[in-house]
Amino acid sequence: MTLSPRAGLADGRLECAIPDHKPLLTETQAVSEANRCLYCHDAPCIQACPTGINIPEFIRRIATGNVAGSAETILEANILGHSCASVCPVEVLCAGSCVYNEMEQPAIQIGRLQRYATTHAYDAGMRFFTKGAPTGRKIALVGAGPASLACAHELTRLGHEAIIYEGRELAGGLNTTGVAPYKLQAGESLREVAYVQAIGFTIRNGVHVGRDVTFADLERDHDAVFLGIGLGPDSRLSMPGEDLEGCEGAVAFIERMKNDPACSVAGIRRALVVGGGNTAIDAVRELRALGVPEVTMVYRRGEAEMSGYAHELAQALQEGVKVRYWSAPLAVTGEDRVTGLQVAPTRVDAEGRLVIDETQTSMLPADLVLKATGQEKLAAMVAGIAGIAVDKGRIRVDAATGQTGHPRYFAGGDCANGGKEVVNAAAEGKRAAQGIHALLTTQAGTAPAAAR
Numbered sequence: 001m002t003l004s005p006r007a008g009l010a011d012g013r014l015e016c017a018i019p020d021h022k023p024l025l026t027e028t029q030a031v032s033e034a035n036r037c038l039y040c041h042d043a044p045c046i047q048a049c050p051t052g053i054n055i056p057e058f059i060r061r062i063a064t065g066n067v068a069g070s071a072e073t074i075l076e077a078n079i080l081g082h083s084c085a086s087v088c089p090v091e092v093l094c095a096g097s098c099v100y101n102e103m104e105q106p107a108i109q110i111g112r113l114q115r116y117a118t119t120h121a122y123d124a125g126m127r128f129f130t131k132g133a134p135t136g137r138k139i140a141l142v143g144a145g146p147a148s149l150a151c152a153h154e155l156t157r158l159g160h161e162a163i164i165y166e167g168r169e170l171a172g173g174l175n176t177t178g179v180a181p182y183k184l185q186a187g188e189s190l191r192e193v194a195y196v197q198a199i200g201f202t203i204r205n206g207v208h209v210g211r212d213v214t215f216a217d218l219e220r221d222h223d224a225v226f227l228g229i230g231l232g233p234d235s236r237l238s239m240p241g242e243d244l245e246g247c248e249g250a251v252a253f254i255e256r257m258k259n260d261p262a263c264s265v266a267g268i269r270r271a272l273v274v275g276g277g278n279t280a281i282d283a284v285r286e287l288r289a290l291g292v293p294e295v296t297m298v299y300r301r302g303e304a305e306m307s308g309y310a311h312e313l314a315q316a317l318q319e320g321v322k323v324r325y326w327s328a329p330l331a332v333t334g335e336d337r338v339t340g341l342q343v344a345p346t347r348v349d350a351e352g353r354l355v356i357d358e359t360q361t362s363m364l365p366a367d368l369v370l371k372a373t374g375q376e377k378l379a380a381m382v383a384g385i386a387g388i389a390v391d392k393g394r395i396r397v398d399a400a401t402g403q404t405g406h407p408r409y410f411a412g413g414d415c416a417n418g419g420k421e422v423v424n425a426a427a428e429g430k431r432a433a434q435g436i437h438a439l440l441t442t443q444a445g446t447a448p449a450a451a452r
């Protein structure tokens with residue numbers, strides 16, 4: 001099968017103008033980096049990887065010229081190992097636990113070595129896994145993001161028929177619509193989808209569960225249902241002017257920038273991004289990379305309270321991004337479109353509460369205002385299904401199996417963990433597949449859905 005990295009994507013998308021920040025290593029660079037690995041006996045890096053990839057083994061295989069074997073080690077543990085190689089925040093995961101950090105030497109570039117191995121396997125069309133002997137069981141998966149893709153792949157290996165229902169026209173979830181283009185572009189995400197799907201499961205794009213088919217339909221026609229629905233749209237700020245043209249959610253803007261050729265930043269000279277998390281940092285870095293001259297983050301608290309990664313913030317500052325701390329947005333201003341943001345100073349009182357001083361407002365001029373203060377939770381969509389419990393917007397699951405309070409429903413990824421990383425979604429999707437398999441293979445006497 002030919003894996004087209006561009007299938008379904010239009011030319012001229014803005015993300016294509018943003019260069020890769022960590023380009024593919026050459027063979028010489030990869031072997032030289034692999035040879036730095038100390039192959040620690042207790043390998044703290046393995047513990048730090050949510051999918052438990054045997055990192056010293058895959059690195060040793062690169063060092064000895066067995067790149068195919070290296071890719072197999074990676075993909076056996078994590079079938080989304082190709083995108084994870086580029087998008088994982090390795091500084092706080094595997095590479096963050098590398099013993100070289102204690103020696104004050106650069107950690108092994110685990111992500112880049114991983115990408116070197118998986119790219120080799122992809123380019124050479126190597127496949128390591130096959131469909132299991134058919135069990136006659138059929139599972140519906142809702143959403144085609146990393147969680148469902150990992151779950152569907154594992155279910156197929158175990159012999160079950162997996163069918164993913166995805167509301168969008170493109171599969172891949174936030175790997176295709178949200179991740180910063182300097183880490184992974186949509187085309188490469190779709191290439192991974194094609195690679196993973198080639199084992200033999202179905203993706204029905206453009207089918208929104210709850211609108212085009214109901215959960216009752218899925219229950220009737222399948223033996224189990226996996227929920228990999230992720231998070232919802234950007235949270236609103238609930239302040240005047242936020243619906244003006246030129247003010248939008250950061251995740252929505254990033255999706256247009258990555259997938260919609262009509263998206264443009266022409267004429268944008270001053271952009272403000274409200275928030276202090278990773279999405280806010282991604283958005284400011286992307287705007288700078290697209291050539292917007294003045295880009296400022298507006299955050300209600302100080303640097304120490306920011307939830308975004310410190311290493312990403314440091315890079316944003318190096319790239320010329322400014323940050324305005326201790327400032328709360330009060331209103332987006334403008335007539336037909338955005339002209340600025342009214343802000344007020346903030347402080348923390350003796351009880352630790354944030355206090356906004358609305359007597360001293362100031363105006364920040366802007367042509368674009370992005371809201372990056374979080375995403376709504378979609379879990380409410382399934383809150384009516386008997387037995388499914390939703391806790392602070394997350395679907396409550398058994399951590400070992402991914403099973404919800406309804407025995408035939410499982411969940412994983414952002415909708416269950418509240419919003420973590422791609423690698424967590426991949427780990428939880430695979431674990432849920434094993435949970436579903438255990439349920440279906442111990443259900444002696446229960447007729448498969450196909451026979452009901």
Ligand SMILES: Cc1cc2nc3c(=O)[nH]c(=O)nc-3n(C[C@H](O)[C@H](O)[C@H](O)COP(=O)(O)OP(=O)(O)OC[C@H]3O[C@@H](n4cnc5c(N)ncnc54)[C@H](O)[C@@H]3O)c2cc1C
Nearest residue numbers: 087143145146147167173174209230413414420421422425
């Ligand atoms: C802007 C941004 C940047 C990020 N950058 C990184 C990064 O650099 N590295 C990293 O590791 N993580 C990053 N993340 C987090 C990461 O993308 C997520 O943790 C991961 O994608 C979660 O996977 P998922 O499968 O749970 O959900 P998603 O990727 O959100 O996929 C859910 C899918 O379900 C579909 N869906 C929802 N409801 C329905 C329905 N009713 N019917 C049918 N389909 C439905 C959606 O259309 C979507 O395709 C980022 C997140 C954001 C928002």
Ligand code: SF4
Nearest residue numbers: 049084088093094111
């Ligand atoms: S999947 Fe991510 S965390 Fe795990 S070894 Fe690879 S880069 Fe590191």
